[in-house]
Amino acid sequence: MTRLPADPTALHPFPDQPRVVLLKPLVTSELIEVGEYSYYDDPDEPTAFETRNVLYHYGPEKLVIGKFCALGTGVRFIMNGANHRMDGPSTFPFPILGGSWAEHFDLLTDLPSRGDTIVGNDVWFGYNTMVMPGVRIGHGAIIASGAVVVEDVPDYGIVGGNPAGLIRTRYNEDDIARLLELAWWDWPVEHITEHLRVIMSGAIDDLEELAPRGRPS
Numbered sequence: 001m002t003r004l005p006a007d008p009t010a011l012h013p014f015p016d017q018p019r020v021v022l023l024k025p026l027v028t029s030e031l032i033e034v035g036e037y038s039y040y041d042d043p044d045e046p047t048a049f050e051t052r053n054v055l056y057h058y059g060p061e062k063l064v065i066g067k068f069c070a071l072g073t074g075v076r077f078i079m080n081g082a083n084h085r086m087d088g089p090s091t092f093p094f095p096i097l098g099g100s101w102a103e104h105f106d107l108l109t110d111l112p113s114r115g116d117t118i119v120g121n122d123v124w125f126g127y128n129t130m131v132m133p134g135v136r137i138g139h140g141a142i143i144a145s146g147a148v149v150v151e152d153v154p155d156y157g158i159v160g161g162n163p164a165g166l167i168r169t170r171y172n173e174d175d176i177a178r179l180l181e182l183a184w185w186d187w188p189v190e191h192i193t194e195h196l197r198v199i200m201s202g203a204i205d206d207l208e209e210l211a212p213r214g215r216p217s
Contacts, residue, residue, distance in 0.1 A: 005189045005190065005192070005193040006037065008022065008024065008025075008036040008037055008189075009022075009024075009025050010022060010025070011025050011026060011047075013039065018046070019041055019042055019043045019046055020039055020040070020041050020046065021039060021040055021046040021047055021049070022036075022037065022038070022039050023038050023039060023040055023049060023065065023071075024036055024037075024038065026047060026049060026050075027049070027050055028050065029050055029054075029057070031057060031059055031060070031061070031062050031063065032050065032054060032057075032062070032063045032064075032065075033062060033063070033064045033065070034064075034065045035065065035066045035067030035068070035069070035121065035185075036067050036068075036189075037067055037068050038065050038066065038067060038068060038069035038070075038071070039069075039070060039071065040053070040071040040075070041070075041071065041072060041073055042073045042074070043073065053071075053074075053075060053076055053077065054076075054077045054079065055076060055077065055078055055079060055082065056078060056079045056080070056081035056082035057077075057079040057081060058079070058080075058081035059081075061079055061080045061113060061114075061115060061116050061117065061133065061134070062116040062117070063077055063079065063116070063117045063119075064116060064117070064118045064119065065119040065123075066119055066120045066121035066122070066123065066139070066185070067121045067122070067185045067186075068121055068122045068185050069119060069121065069122065069123045069124070069125070070123075070124045070125065071125045072124075072125050072126050072127045072128075072129070072145070073127055073128070074127055074128035074129070075125045075128070075129045075130075075131070076129070076130045076131070077117055077130075077131045078130060078131065078132050078133055079117065079133055080111075080113045080114060080133040080134065082133070083111045083112070083113075083133070084111075085107060085108070085111065093108055094107075095107060095108055096108070113133075113134070114133045114134020114135075115134045116134070117131060117133060117134060117135055117136075118135075118136045118137070119131075119137045120137055120138050120139035120140070120141065120155065121139050121140075121183075121185040122139055122140045122185055123137055123138075123139070123140070123141045123142075123143070124141075124142045124143065125143045126142075126143055126144050126145030126146070126147065127145040127146070128145060128146050129143045129144070129145065129146065129147045129148075129149065130147070130148045130149065131143075131149045132148070132149060132150045135149050135150070135151065135152060135153070136152045136153070137149065137152070137153040138152075138153055138154050138155030138156065138157060139155045139156070139179075139180060139183075139185075140155055140156040140170060140176075140179065141153045141154070141155065141156060141157050141158070141159070142157075142158040142159075142170070143159055143160075143164070144158065144159065144160030144161075144164075144167070145160075146160075146162070147159055147160045147161060147162065147164040148161075148162040148163055148164055149163075149164045150163040150164065151163070151164070153166075154166070154169065155176050155179075155180060156169050156170040156171050156176050156179065157169050157170075158170060171204075175204055178204050178208065179204060179207075182204075182207055182208060182211055184199055184207060184211075187211070187212055188212065191210075191212050195210045198210055
Protein backbone atom coordinates (compact mmCIF):
# COMPACT_ATOMS: atom_id res chain seq x y z
CA MET A 1 0.00 0.00 0.00
CA THR A 2 1.35 3.44 -0.99
CA ARG A 3 2.14 5.71 1.96
CA LEU A 4 0.87 9.19 1.16
CA PRO A 5 2.26 12.30 2.84
CA ALA A 6 0.00 14.83 4.52
CA ASP A 7 -1.93 17.09 2.14
CA PRO A 8 -0.31 20.58 2.13
CA THR A 9 -3.46 22.13 0.66
CA ALA A 10 -5.83 20.99 3.42
CA LEU A 11 -6.95 23.88 5.61
CA HIS A 12 -7.63 21.53 8.52
CA PRO A 13 -5.08 18.67 8.37
CA PHE A 14 -6.90 16.90 11.24
CA PRO A 15 -10.62 16.95 10.36
CA ASP A 16 -11.58 16.23 13.96
CA GLN A 17 -9.36 19.05 15.26
CA PRO A 18 -10.61 22.31 13.68
CA ARG A 19 -8.33 24.25 16.04
CA VAL A 20 -5.36 23.39 13.78
CA VAL A 21 -4.97 25.12 10.40
CA LEU A 22 -2.29 25.01 7.76
CA LEU A 23 -1.32 28.59 7.05
CA LYS A 24 -0.34 28.39 3.39
CA PRO A 25 -3.87 27.57 2.16
CA LEU A 26 -5.35 30.04 4.67
CA VAL A 27 -3.56 33.33 4.10
CA THR A 28 -4.74 35.70 1.38
CA SER A 29 -2.61 38.80 2.01
CA GLU A 30 0.09 39.52 -0.53
CA LEU A 31 2.21 40.72 2.36
CA ILE A 32 2.28 37.30 4.06
CA GLU A 33 4.21 34.33 2.67
CA VAL A 34 4.09 30.90 4.33
CA GLY A 35 5.79 27.66 3.36
CA GLU A 36 4.08 24.30 3.15
CA TYR A 37 2.99 22.43 6.29
CA SER A 38 3.47 25.35 8.69
CA TYR A 39 0.50 25.35 11.04
CA TYR A 40 -1.23 27.41 13.71
CA ASP A 41 -3.08 25.90 16.69
CA ASP A 42 -5.85 27.89 18.41
CA PRO A 43 -9.03 26.60 20.11
CA ASP A 44 -10.92 29.83 19.37
CA GLU A 45 -10.43 31.39 15.93
CA PRO A 46 -7.50 29.81 14.09
CA THR A 47 -8.83 30.88 10.68
CA ALA A 48 -8.60 34.55 11.74
CA PHE A 49 -4.81 34.32 11.88
CA GLU A 50 -4.25 37.21 9.47
CA THR A 51 -6.23 39.68 11.57
CA ARG A 52 -5.79 38.34 15.12
CA ASN A 53 -2.17 37.25 14.99
CA VAL A 54 -0.54 39.57 12.46
CA LEU A 55 -1.10 43.02 13.91
CA TYR A 56 -0.70 46.57 12.52
CA HIS A 57 0.14 45.15 9.11
CA TYR A 58 -0.39 48.24 7.00
CA GLY A 59 2.53 47.50 4.69
CA PRO A 60 4.74 47.45 2.80
CA GLU A 61 6.79 45.19 5.09
CA LYS A 62 6.24 41.47 4.65
CA LEU A 63 5.87 38.59 7.06
CA VAL A 64 7.64 35.52 5.68
CA ILE A 65 7.31 32.15 7.45
CA GLY A 66 9.17 29.08 6.23
CA LYS A 67 8.12 25.46 5.90
CA PHE A 68 7.31 23.06 8.75
CA CYS A 69 6.87 25.74 11.40
CA ALA A 70 4.69 25.05 14.45
CA LEU A 71 2.91 28.11 15.86
CA GLY A 72 1.35 27.72 19.29
CA THR A 73 -1.81 29.44 20.46
CA GLY A 74 -1.53 33.21 20.85
CA VAL A 75 1.61 33.83 18.82
CA ARG A 76 1.60 37.44 17.65
CA PHE A 77 3.61 39.18 14.96
CA ILE A 78 3.76 42.94 15.53
CA MET A 79 4.39 44.69 12.22
CA ASN A 80 5.90 48.10 11.57
CA GLY A 81 2.50 49.82 11.41
CA ALA A 82 2.51 49.77 15.21
CA ASN A 83 5.36 52.27 15.26
CA HIS A 84 4.84 55.73 16.83
CA ARG A 85 6.98 58.82 16.66
CA MET A 86 9.33 59.26 19.60
CA ASP A 87 11.28 62.32 18.49
CA GLY A 88 8.80 64.90 19.75
CA PRO A 89 6.97 65.70 22.99
CA SER A 90 4.03 63.34 22.20
CA THR A 91 3.91 59.79 20.84
CA PHE A 92 0.15 60.00 20.11
CA PRO A 93 -0.71 59.24 16.42
CA PHE A 94 -3.12 62.17 15.88
CA PRO A 95 -3.49 61.83 12.06
CA ILE A 96 -5.09 58.37 12.18
CA LEU A 97 -8.18 59.86 13.88
CA GLY A 98 -9.04 61.92 10.80
CA GLY A 99 -10.47 65.38 10.49
CA SER A 100 -8.01 68.17 10.00
CA TRP A 101 -5.42 66.03 11.81
CA ALA A 102 -5.25 63.79 8.71
CA GLU A 103 -3.48 66.63 6.89
CA HIS A 104 -0.38 65.67 8.86
CA PHE A 105 -0.30 62.01 7.89
CA ASP A 106 3.25 62.43 6.62
CA LEU A 107 4.30 62.45 10.26
CA LEU A 108 3.42 58.75 10.34
CA THR A 109 4.37 57.61 6.85
CA ASP A 110 7.99 58.71 7.22
CA LEU A 111 8.62 56.61 10.33
CA PRO A 112 11.68 54.34 10.15
CA SER A 113 11.10 50.70 9.22
CA ARG A 114 13.02 47.64 10.39
CA GLY A 115 12.07 45.80 7.20
CA ASP A 116 10.44 42.43 6.67
CA THR A 117 9.91 39.93 9.48
CA ILE A 118 11.51 36.64 8.42
CA VAL A 119 10.99 33.22 10.03
CA GLY A 120 13.12 30.31 8.82
CA ASN A 121 12.09 26.69 8.38
CA ASP A 122 11.30 24.23 11.18
CA VAL A 123 10.74 26.90 13.86
CA TRP A 124 8.65 26.11 16.95
CA PHE A 125 6.76 28.96 18.64
CA GLY A 126 5.48 28.34 22.16
CA TYR A 127 2.23 29.61 23.68
CA ASN A 128 1.66 33.39 23.67
CA THR A 129 4.92 34.40 22.03
CA MET A 130 5.37 37.82 20.44
CA VAL A 131 7.67 38.81 17.59
CA MET A 132 8.49 42.48 17.06
CA PRO A 133 8.92 44.17 13.65
CA GLY A 134 11.85 43.34 11.43
CA VAL A 135 13.08 40.37 13.46
CA ARG A 136 14.76 37.46 11.66
CA ILE A 137 14.42 34.02 13.22
CA GLY A 138 16.80 31.32 12.02
CA HIS A 139 16.06 27.78 10.88
CA GLY A 140 15.38 25.22 13.58
CA ALA A 141 14.90 27.81 16.33
CA ILE A 142 12.64 27.40 19.37
CA ILE A 143 10.79 30.38 20.86
CA ALA A 144 9.80 29.64 24.46
CA SER A 145 6.27 30.31 25.73
CA GLY A 146 5.68 33.95 26.60
CA ALA A 147 8.85 35.17 24.91
CA VAL A 148 8.95 38.66 23.39
CA VAL A 149 11.42 38.50 20.51
CA VAL A 150 12.99 41.90 19.86
CA GLU A 151 16.26 40.81 18.22
CA ASP A 152 17.32 38.29 15.60
CA VAL A 153 17.46 34.64 16.66
CA PRO A 154 20.31 32.45 15.36
CA ASP A 155 19.78 29.17 13.54
CA TYR A 156 18.85 26.42 16.02
CA GLY A 157 18.80 28.90 18.89
CA ILE A 158 16.46 28.58 21.86
CA VAL A 159 15.29 31.93 23.23
CA GLY A 160 12.99 32.92 26.08
CA GLY A 161 12.01 35.81 28.33
CA ASN A 162 10.99 39.44 27.89
CA PRO A 163 12.96 40.67 26.09
CA ALA A 164 13.92 37.26 24.75
CA GLY A 165 17.51 36.20 25.25
CA LEU A 166 19.46 33.26 23.93
CA ILE A 167 19.23 30.33 26.35
CA ARG A 168 21.38 28.02 24.30
CA THR A 169 21.76 26.58 20.82
CA ARG A 170 20.47 23.12 20.04
CA TYR A 171 23.72 22.05 18.36
CA ASN A 172 27.32 23.24 18.15
CA GLU A 173 28.47 25.46 15.28
CA ASP A 174 29.79 22.60 13.15
CA ASP A 175 26.61 20.57 13.47
CA ILE A 176 24.47 23.60 12.71
CA ALA A 177 26.45 24.14 9.52
CA ARG A 178 25.86 20.49 8.58
CA LEU A 179 22.12 20.81 9.19
CA LEU A 180 21.90 23.98 7.14
CA GLU A 181 23.73 22.25 4.32
CA LEU A 182 21.30 19.33 4.48
CA ALA A 183 18.24 21.63 4.49
CA TRP A 184 15.95 18.62 4.91
CA TRP A 185 12.87 20.87 4.60
CA ASP A 186 13.69 21.25 0.89
CA TRP A 187 13.80 17.51 0.25
CA PRO A 188 11.02 15.98 -1.86
CA VAL A 189 8.05 15.34 0.42
CA GLU A 190 8.06 11.65 -0.53
CA HIS A 191 11.65 11.38 0.73
CA ILE A 192 10.74 13.22 3.93
CA THR A 193 7.82 10.84 4.43
CA GLU A 194 10.03 7.80 3.98
CA HIS A 195 12.57 8.99 6.54
CA LEU A 196 10.44 10.77 9.13
CA ARG A 197 11.84 8.79 12.05
CA VAL A 198 15.40 9.90 11.33
CA ILE A 199 14.35 13.51 10.71
CA MET A 200 12.50 13.60 14.03
CA SER A 201 14.79 11.58 16.28
CA GLY A 202 17.91 10.49 14.40
CA ALA A 203 21.51 11.68 14.39
CA ILE A 204 22.95 14.16 11.90
CA ASP A 205 25.22 11.41 10.56
CA ASP A 206 22.14 9.34 9.72
CA LEU A 207 20.47 12.32 8.08
CA GLU A 208 23.52 12.89 5.88
CA GLU A 209 23.41 9.26 4.78
CA LEU A 210 19.79 9.68 3.71
CA ALA A 211 20.13 12.99 1.88
CA PRO A 212 18.81 12.67 -1.69
CA ARG A 213 21.24 13.37 -4.48
CA GLY A 214 20.66 16.56 -6.40
CA ARG A 215 18.76 18.16 -3.50
CA PRO A 216 18.28 21.94 -3.63
CA SER A 217 21.24 23.95 -2.33
